[in-house]
Amino acid sequence: MVFASLNFLYFFLPLNLMLYYSWSNQNYRNIVLTLMSFVFYAWGEPVWVSLLIFSATIDYFHGILIEKYLGTPYQKLPLISSLVLNLSLLGSFKYSGFITENLNALTGLSLPVPAFSLPIGISFYTFQTISYVIDVHRGEIQAQKSFMKFVMFVSLYHQLVAGPIVRYAHIAHEINNREHRLADLSQGISRFCIGLFKKVGIANVAGELATTYLDTNMASLAVTEAWFGITVYAFQIYFDFSGYSDMAIGLGKMFGFHYHENFNYPYTAKSAIDFWRRWHISLSSFFRDYVYIPLGGNKQGLYRNLLIVWFLTGLWHGASWNFILWGLFWGLLIMLERLFLGRVLAYLPRFVGHFYLLLAMLVGWVFFYFTELSKTLWFLKILFGFSTNPWHAPDLNIVLMNHVFWLLFAILFSMPVYMWFKQYLKQRFAYVEMALSFVFLLLATAMLVGNTFNPFLYFRF
Amino acid sequence: MKKYAQLIHSFLFGMLLTVLGVLLWGLPKKNISEREKRILTQLPAFNFNTLATGLYMDSLDAFTADHFPARDFFLTISDSLKSLRGIQQESKKVYTSLPSVDALADEDDSLQTFKDTEQVRNTKGLVVARGQAFHVFTNEQSLASDFAAVLNLYPVKIKSSRFFCVIAPTVGSYKMPDEYAAYATKESENIREIYQKLRKIKGVEVDSILRSHANEYIFYRTDHHWTGLGAYYAYVAFCEQAQLQPIDLAAMPKRAVEGAFLGTHFLKTNDASLKATPDTVFYWIPPVEEIAQKWSNGEMQPTPSLKVNNIEKNRYLVFLGGDEGLMRLFSKNVKNKKTALVIKNSYGNPFVLYLTANYEQVWVVDYRYFKGNLLEIFQQYKVDDIIFMGGIFAANEPTHIKKIKKILR
Numbered sequence: 001m002v003f004a005s006l007n008f009l010y011f012f013l014p015l016n017l018m019l020y021y022s023w024s025n026q027n028y029r030n031i032v033l034t035l036m037s038f039v040f041y042a043w044g045e046p047v048w049v050s051l052l053i054f055s056a057t058i059d060y061f062h063g064i065l066i067e068k069y070l071g072t073p074y075q076k077l078p079l080i081s082s083l084v085l086n087l088s089l090l091g092s093f094k095y096s097g098f099i100t101e102n103l104n105a106l107t108g109l110s111l112p113v114p115a116f117s118l119p120i121g122i123s124f125y126t127f128q129t130i131s132y133v134i135d136v137h138r139g140e141i142q143a144q145k146s147f148m149k150f151v152m153f154v155s156l157y158h159q160l161v162a163g164p165i166v167r168y169a170h171i172a173h174e175i176n177n178r179e180h181r182l183a184d185l186s187q188g189i190s191r192f193c194i195g196l197f198k199k200v201g202i203a204n205v206a207g208e209l210a211t212t213y214l215d216t217n218m219a220s221l222a223v224t225e226a227w228f229g230i231t232v233y234a235f236q237i238y239f240d241f242s243g244y245s246d247m248a249i250g251l252g253k254m255f256g257f258h259y260h261e262n263f264n265y266p267y268t269a270k271s272a273i274d275f276w277r278r279w280h281i282s283l284s285s286f287f288r289d290y291v292y293i294p295l296g297g298n299k300q301g302l303y304r305n306l307l308i309v310w311f312l313t314g315l316w317h318g319a320s321w322n323f324i325l326w327g328l329f330w331g332l333l334i335m336l337e338r339l340f341l342g343r344v345l346a347y348l349p350r351f352v353g354h355f356y357l358l359l360a361m362l363v364g365w366v367f368f369y370f371t372e373l374s375k376t377l378w379f380l381k382i383l384f385g386f387s388t389n390p391w392h393a394p395d396l397n398i399v400l401m402n403h404v405f406w407l408l409f410a411i412l413f414s415m416p417v418y419m420w421f422k423q424y425l426k427q428r429f430a431y432v433e434m435a436l437s438f439v440f441l442l443l444a445t446a447m448l449v450g451n452t453f454n455p456f457l458y459f460r461f
Numbered sequence: 462m463k464k465y466a467q468l469i470h471s472f473l474f475g476m477l478l479t480v481l482g483v484l485l486w487g488l489p490k491k492n493i494s495e496r497e498k499r500i501l502t503q504l505p506a507f508n509f510n511t512l513a514t515g516l517y518m519d520s521l522d523a524f525t526a527d528h529f530p531a532r533d534f535f536l537t538i539s540d541s542l543k544s545l546r547g548i549q550q551e552s553k554k555v556y557t558s559l560p561s562v563d564a565l566a567d568e569d570d571s572l573q574t575f576k577d578t579e580q581v582r583n584t585k586g587l588v589v590a591r592g593q594a595f596h597v598f599t600n601e602q603s604l605a606s607d608f609a610a611v612l613n614l615y616p617v618k619i620k621s622s623r624f625f626c627v628i629a630p631t632v633g634s635y636k637m638p639d640e641y642a643a644y645a646t647k648e649s650e651n652i653r654e655i656y657q658k659l660r661k662i663k664g665v666e667v668d669s670i671l672r673s674h675a676n677e678y679i680f681y682r683t684d685h686h687w688t689g690l691g692a693y694y695a696y697v698a699f700c701e702q703a704q705l706q707p708i709d710l711a712a713m714p715k716r717a718v719e720g721a722f723l724g725t726h727f728l729k730t731n732d733a734s735l736k737a738t739p740d741t742v743f744y745w746i747p748p749v750e751e752i753a754q755k756w757s758n759g760e761m762q763p764t765p766s767l768k769v770n771n772i773e774k775n776r777y778l779v780f781l782g783g784d785e786g787l788m789r790l791f792s793k794n795v796k797n798k799k800t801a802l803v804i805k806n807s808y809g810n811p812f813v814l815y816l817t818a819n820y821e822q823v824w825v826v827d828y829r830y831f832k833g834n835l836l837e838i839f840q841q842y843k844v845d846d847i848i849f850m851g852g853i854f855a856a857n858e859p860t861h862i863k864k865i866k867k868i869l870r
Binding site: 001005006007009010011013014015017018043044046047182183185186189190201205220395398400401402403404405406407430431434437438441442443445446447448449450 | 473538588599
């Protein structure tokens with residue numbers, strides 16, 4: 001199931017809220033939340049609920065074992081066993097086809113290529129349980145003794161399918177004993193509606209436009225059309241993903257959980273390093289804490305570490321070379337910034353850094369969008385004028401005029417305008433936000449009723 | 462104070478979701494949307510298989526969107542939001558993501574009003590300006606050679622007849638808004654290219670006669686077809702090529718189908734300016750026998766040449782009663798033993814009727830729906846003239862070209 005659907009909004013969510021709040025016993029509430037999470041997950045692919053429970057069971061026992069043997073010579077064994085199991089699950093379901101294809105291409109063999117359908121959210125929940133077992137091993141958290149509570153942590157539908165990657169450590173206290181405040185419920189609702197509108201009102205529209213200019217015959221794509229296409233794709237992916245994170249955070253609040261922020265206005269960044277502190281924060285901090293720093297961070301083998309981290313970041317996004325290239329592209333920029341570019345940018349006016357980042361981000365999305373390298377290169381050639389394509393197509397003017405308010409809206413809300421309003425209105429803002437949530441909900445509902453175009457980008461990962 | 466506001470906020474939110482949810486499942490369901498002229502999704506079949514594969518849930522989502530309470534109200538909001546996205550220049554709009562026409566063609570016969578499967582491959586979309594819809598033909602992937610190559614097979618297989626080809630341009634050739642002027646010439650270029658590649662087939666140039674009558678009502682505003690009048694001018698151009706005497710327009714009684722006509726372009730865009738300027742379907746009554754024949758259930762059965770009743774859903778059906786795989790028209794007063802065969806898509810429907818002023822019999826084959834083999838017909842009947850008649854989008858569409866080839870196996 002997806003959040004931005006009528007069945008979620010007008011069936012699943014009210015049912016969930018009602019069942020949840022009709023109990024005062026925390027255990028019953030946990031059971032309701034877990035069962036509802038299974039239903040939510042099963043909505044798309046019922047079979048994979050078993051994999052989810054299997055994965056949770058493995059890590060539940062490993063957590064307890066790790067804690068038991070902590071301080072003994074065997075302490076590493078259960079950790080390694082858990083990592084091997086988790087990564088092989090992810091590997092076989094997500095990467096086996098990709099690995100075999102490349103192996104075949106390299107060696108000339110023709111091994112049968114496995115074609116699993118990717119279980120939804122496997123990249124997200126596997127990373128959540130990996131962070132859990134590592135944190136237990138590091139002694140930073142206590143293992144969860146209640147199987148029920150652990151399954152709830154793994155299967156919580158708020159972030160199960162499209163993140164953010166919630167660390168057990170961040171919500172351990174709330175899993176065991178959380179408080180339900182009216183203020184949280186109300187704020188959660190507001191946050192959820194904002195995310196819903198971002199997804200339906202901005203990302204979906206951007207998506208329609210993006211496919212028109214990116215899924216087209218490139219031989220006749222004008223240069224301005226190419227720039228427009230990749231720009232609206234940038235809006236699509238940002239508002240889609242950050243809208244989803246808003247909805248997850250909002251839902252968490254409705255049920256007493258406080259998840260960390262996942263986005264912090266990434267398109268206002270002034271360097272690649274800055275961008276990745278603002279984009280998909282839960283993923284970049286995962287790689288920082290569990291790969292980059294254990295490898296030696298910036299103290300030992302900095303460039304090797306960066307290479308590994310950015311290779312993995314790319315690979316995490318999908319079993320395809322274009323994602324790996326996309327990751328390495330960002331890794332390269334970050335290396336350059338560490339070498340000298342960062343210092344150069346610091347001397348220059350701020351807008352230069354900002355312009356550089358926007359350009360890099362758009363080029364990055366070209367790698368992200370096209371799975372075939374030949375198309376990526378062709379598109380880049382068009383963008384930078386190394387093609388015989390026309391400079392401009394007359395109908396782009398009309399499309400621009402037809403969408404000018406929507407575009408301004410998207411640009412404006414890529415910047416922290418909402419925060420400015422909040423500071424300006426101070427106390428009154430709370431009331432405005434409450435009223436706005438109904439406006440957002442109704443508009444989003446109207447668009448969902450009127451529009452069948454509703455794909456979620458991050459379902460691929 | 463704030464606490465109360467939060468309480469009211471949360472309560473209202475919960476109530477809103479619940480009430481709409483209950484209404485969604487509790488209200489009686491409509492089957493047909495008059496507004497969109499289509500059958501609404503029905504509740505999917507529930508069984509273990511559809512449940513386990515997730516198919517049930519997918520159809521459930523479509524069902525919910527189709528039966529949402531106050532759906533028309535929400536659709537109106539959704540439509541006005543669309544026009545608020547930007548400045549609609551002179552009420553000009555470009556529609557880039559269009560539902561495929563197939564989505565409008567329903568299996569059910571009662572709604573089988575828009576059978577036409579003209580695709581949108583060769584287009585940058587639909588432009589609506591001043592209450593007129595334009596289908597932009599860009600000639601990017603012109604299939605002129607493929608199309609001509611397939612037509613050229615006909616004179617090879619069928620020897621004894623004269624062959625003609627009439628390609629209909631769209632309204633874009635004559636009334637395109639200025640920004641699109643660059644595209645306006647593409648249609649005639651493409652048609653000329655097709656005609657140049659034809660062997661033993663005469664291409665009938667209809668562009669100049671249509672251009673000289675461009676200020677008349679020769680194309681619909683809300684539909685992709687030409688009008689009965691547009692088709693008449695094409696018929697005149699054909700007669701000139703075929704050395705026939707065209708029947709005078711004034712010699713045929715003129716009629717109008719009752720009620721306003723909103724065609725495929727409106728259905729695809731739901732555009733308000735199109736809705737405000739609906740079309741009227743005029744038709745002229747040629748010397749055709751009122752009862753024609755169509756192939757159905759293994760034999761030729763009677764069918765009206767002009768269908769005037771039960772065409773509220775698509776008034777263009779007045780011509781021949783719509784698209785049939787095989788039809789045969791008879792002239793009332795021509796007894797010259799001459800027979801024409803028209804291989805056509807829906808553009809040909811008004812056109813073929815006029816031919817009964819020059820031929821005793823007119824066979825009409827819609828290549829999209831004809832299931833048999835054309836050559837078998839020629840073994841039984843002598844055909845003097847064979848006329849291919851279709852729109853420019855179909856002429857550049859691979860699926861159409863394949864079908865034109867297939868009926869000649």
